[in-house]
Amino acid sequence: MNARITFAVAGRVLTQVRRDHRTLAMLLVVPCLLISLLWWMFDELPGDMFDRFGPALLAMFPFIVMFLVTSVTTLRERSSGTLERLLTMPMGKLDFLLGYALAFGLLAAVQSALAVAVSVGLLGLEVNGPVWLLGLVAVVDAVLGTALGLLVSAFATTEFQAVQFMPAFVLPQILLCGLFVPREAMPGVLEAISDLLPLSYAVDAMQELVGRADEGEVWRSVGVVAGFAVASLALGAATLRRRTP
Amino acid sequence: MMKNVIEVRDLVVVRGSREVLPGISLDVTAGVTGLLGPSGCGKTTLMRALVGAQRLRSGSVEVLGEPAGSAPLRTRVGYVTQSASVYDDLTVAENLTFFARVLGVARDSAEEAVASVGLADQRHQVVGRLSGGQRSRVSLAVALLGSPDLLVLDEPTVGLDPVLRRDLWGLFHRIAEGGAAVLVSSHVMDEAERCDRLLLMREGRIIADGSPGEIRTQTGADDIEQAFLHLVEGAAA
Numbered sequence: 001m002n003a004r005i006t007f008a009v010a011g012r013v014l015t016q017v018r019r020d021h022r023t024l025a026m027l028l029v030v031p032c033l034l035i036s037l038l039w040w041m042f043d044e045l046p047g048d049m050f051d052r053f054g055p056a057l058l059a060m061f062p063f064i065v066m067f068l069v070t071s072v073t074t075l076r077e078r079s080s081g082t083l084e085r086l087l088t089m090p091m092g093k094l095d096f097l098l099g100y101a102l103a104f105g106l107l108a109a110v111q112s113a114l115a116v117a118v119s120v121g122l123l124g125l126e127v128n129g130p131v132w133l134l135g136l137v138a139v140v141d142a143v144l145g146t147a148l149g150l151l152v153s154a155f156a157t158t159e160f161q162a163v164q165f166m167p168a169f170v171l172p173q174i175l176l177c178g179l180f181v182p183r184e185a186m187p188g189v190l191e192a193i194s195d196l197l198p199l200s201y202a203v204d205a206m207q208e209l210v211g212r213a214d215e216g217e218v219w220r221s222v223g224v225v226a227g228f229a230v231a232s233l234a235l236g237a238a239t240l241r242r243r244t245p
Numbered sequence: 246m247m248k249n250v251i252e253v254r255d256l257v258v259v260r261g262s263r264e265v266l267p268g269i270s271l272d273v274t275a276g277v278t279g280l281l282g283p284s285g286c287g288k289t290t291l292m293r294a295l296v297g298a299q300r301l302r303s304g305s306v307e308v309l310g311e312p313a314g315s316a317p318l319r320t321r322v323g324y325v326t327q328s329a330s331v332y333d334d335l336t337v338a339e340n341l342t343f344f345a346r347v348l349g350v351a352r353d354s355a356e357e358a359v360a361s362v363g364l365a366d367q368r369h370q371v372v373g374r375l376s377g378g379q380r381s382r383v384s385l386a387v388a389l390l391g392s393p394d395l396l397v398l399d400e401p402t403v404g405l406d407p408v409l410r411r412d413l414w415g416l417f418h419r420i421a422e423g424g425a426a427v428l429v430s431s432h433v434m435d436e437a438e439r440c441d442r443l444l445l446m447r448e449g450r451i452i453a454d455g456s457p458g459e460i461r462t463q464t465g466a467d468d469i470e471q472a473f474l475h476l477v478e479g480a481a482a
Contacts, residue, residue, distance in 0.1 A: 008346035016334050019371070081330030085387070088296045089347050090319040242314065243300040245260060 001094050009091075009099020010106070013073070017107065027069075027107060031061040031115040039123040054125045055206035056179040058115055058134065062108040062142035063199060064170055070104060070149030071162040078153065083240070093237040101146050101233065108142025109135065128213035134206065137218070140225050141202045147232035154239030173199035178207075198228035249274055249307075250395055250426035251295060256304035258290050265290045266449045268304065273428055277414075277421045279440030280430040281469070287449040288430040289327060292397050295428070296324040309394055320348055323388030323396045327403075329380040330387075333373035337364055337383050340372060341390065350391035358386040361416060363409070378405045385413075389420075396420065396427045402436065414439045437469035445473055452476045 017024055035057055042049040077083040086096065112135050119125040120134075127134060152169060156162040176186070176194040183194045194200045205221035208214060251273035258266040265287045280288050293299035294306050297314015306313035309321060331340045341355035359368055362382040367375060372383055385401050396417075402410045414436075417427045421441070429440070437443055438457050445453040445460070453460050453476055457469060464479075466472035 004349065005347050008343055011346075012332070012335070012339070012343040015339055016332065019334050080333075081326045081328055082332060084298050085324065085326065085330040086347065088298055088314070088319060088322070088324050089344070090316070090349070091347055242297060244298065245300050 001092055001098075002090070005091055005095040006099045006102065009096055010102040013100060013103035014106070016073075017103075023069075027065060028111055028114055031065075031111055032118045034061070035115055035119050036123065039119075048126075050123065051126055051210055052207075053179065054119055054123075055134075055210045056177065056203045058112070058119065058138060059141055059177075059199070059202040059206040060174060061115060062112055062138045063145040063202060064166070065111070066104045066108055066142045066145030067149040067170060068163070068166055070100060070146045071153045071156065071165060072159055074100070074150050074153040075156055075159060075162045079157075084244070087240070087242045093240045094233075096240065097147075097150060097233050097236055100150060101143050101229075104146040105139050105143045108145075109139045112138030112142070125210065127210055129209035129215060129218060133215070133218060134209055137202065137205045137209070137222055137225075140222055140229065144198055144202070144225055144229040144232065147229045147236060150236040151232050151239065154236070170199075173197045176200065177203040179203060198225050201225050201228075250309060251428070252305075252307040253291075253294070254305045256291075256294060256306060257302040258287075258294060258299060259302050260290065264449070266294070269450060271444060271451050271454070273426060273444075274442070275421065275424065275426045276441035277417050277427045277429065277439070278442045278444060279437055280428060280444050280446060281434060281437055281473075282430075282432065282446030284432050286446050288432075288446060289399055291446075292324070292399050292428070292430060295397050296322055298324075320350075320391055321394045323390070323393035325381075325384050325388045325396075325398045325401055327399045329372075329377075329384035331372055331380065331383045333380075334371065336369050336371050337375075337386075338368045340383060341386060344387045345390050348391050354390050354392075358389040361389060362386045363412065378409060381405075382409075382413075392423070392425070394425050396425060398427065398429045400430055400432070402429075402431065403433070410436075434468070434470040434473060443469065445469075445476065447473075447477060 035054065038053055038057055039050050116131060116134050120127055120131060152165040153162055156165060176190060176197055177200045183191055186194060201221040201224040205218050208217045249272045253269060253271045256266050256269050282288055290299060294301060295308060295313055308318055311318050337359060341359055345352060345355040359365055362385050364379060364382055367379060372380055381401060388396055402413055417429060421427050440457065442456055443460055444451050460469065460472050464472040464475040466475050
């Protein structure tokens with residue numbers, strides 16, 4: 001591992017994103033608009049529906065967006081030959097992966113800061129725990145999305161396939177994360193599956209922060225999400241090969 | 246006897262169900278060596294083996310006295326793939342700066358590399374908006390970073406106009422005069438005369454090895470294309 005190379009990769013990825021104004025604007029503005037839409041939708045309903053659904057949405061944005069962006073960009077690296085070139089240079093696999101994780105983690109931090117600011121400041125989302133912890137959960141979540149995106153890009157040969165991994169990998173996690181039906185109320189098999197999916201823990205952490213705000217619980221969930229991210233990065237590293245057939 | 250920069254012995258490479266290199270042996274010394282042969286004869290596979298990107302079945306590949314692809318070689322070998330492996334959404338300068346940081350070479354090296362492929366004026370243009378020939382020159386510039394001891398160039402002059410082609414061959418010879426070895430592949434036989442030494446390749450084997458003059462004399466042909474035909478038809482007879 002080499003910090004210079006990791007930072008070189010992260011810097012380059014950020015330059016690429018910065019150059020693509022439309023992507024950058026969408027990354028930052030769309031989550032704010034969607035969370036506002038959610039608030040508006042529940043505005044005239046009784047109860048605190050926004051407080052129930054808002055946190056889950058804050059957990060989903062960084063995960064989904066980073067998953068998509070990473071799987072497409074790494075696929076591009078694989079097919080354009082830049083990855084092969086980098087691996088003939090003194091580039092460690094971890095340098096490459098951590099560079100991406102760093103760049104997209106940073107981007108996710110900005111994205112989440114904006115979405116949290118809108119939710120808490122403008123829309124009146126009640127957060128009982130520390131707001132910065134909300135941001136941290138979002139960043140860990142984004143790193144998870146990045147790590148999974150890197151992993152699945154190894155199994156896609158075209159950008160079309162990479163995009164299809166989104167419904168295949170991400171939608172089941174959204175359905176089973178406890179947003180629509182509390183996890184305890186699901187059929188046993190689904191609850192067990194839900195326990196194995198990382199997004200469930202990310203949503204748990206967010207909901208805990210808004211609800212009882214037991215920080216120990218939050219950290220436990222964040223730990224599980226981080227564990228999934230590290231495991232996916234390790235698996236992703238295994239799919240990067242210097243020598244290919 | 247000049248020291249070998251590349252030594253390949255009995256190399257076998259299988260891709261899919263096809264034996265692309267059925268046991269090839271060759272040496273490359275300093276200077277500009279041309280690897281010439283028709284498309285699909287295994288040039289790219291051989292070059293990938295030299296930079297350590299190709300999975301090998303058997304045999305050995307040594308570069309600068311080390312096993313190909315080993316860690317010490319990663320800053321000493323420059324490699325240009327057939328398609329331009331650079332980032333289309335970055336400028337020429339940003340591409341070069343990034344790869345220079347990965348290699349750990351000074352920033353001036355990036356400026357020098359851009360100048361030596363004649364792209365100084367396009368430095369701040371986004372690579373995706375350049376012409377095909379310009380893009381492949383950006384890719385070549387990346388390979389020049391840090392003055393490697395061996396340059397492995399997979400068809401770097403394909404599709405370029407004659408003036409540029411002449412200039413690039415001039416550049417290859419200047420690099421070789423500086424002591425590096427340059428291995429250039431091409432399927433265009435008329436580039437043969439620009440090389441110090443030639444390796445003619447067909448169906449995964451080397452069918453001739455020598456200076457362009459030597460090969461012409463051996464075969465009694467007027468040019469390398471004739472010599473190639475003579476060798477192929479001689480082998481078939």
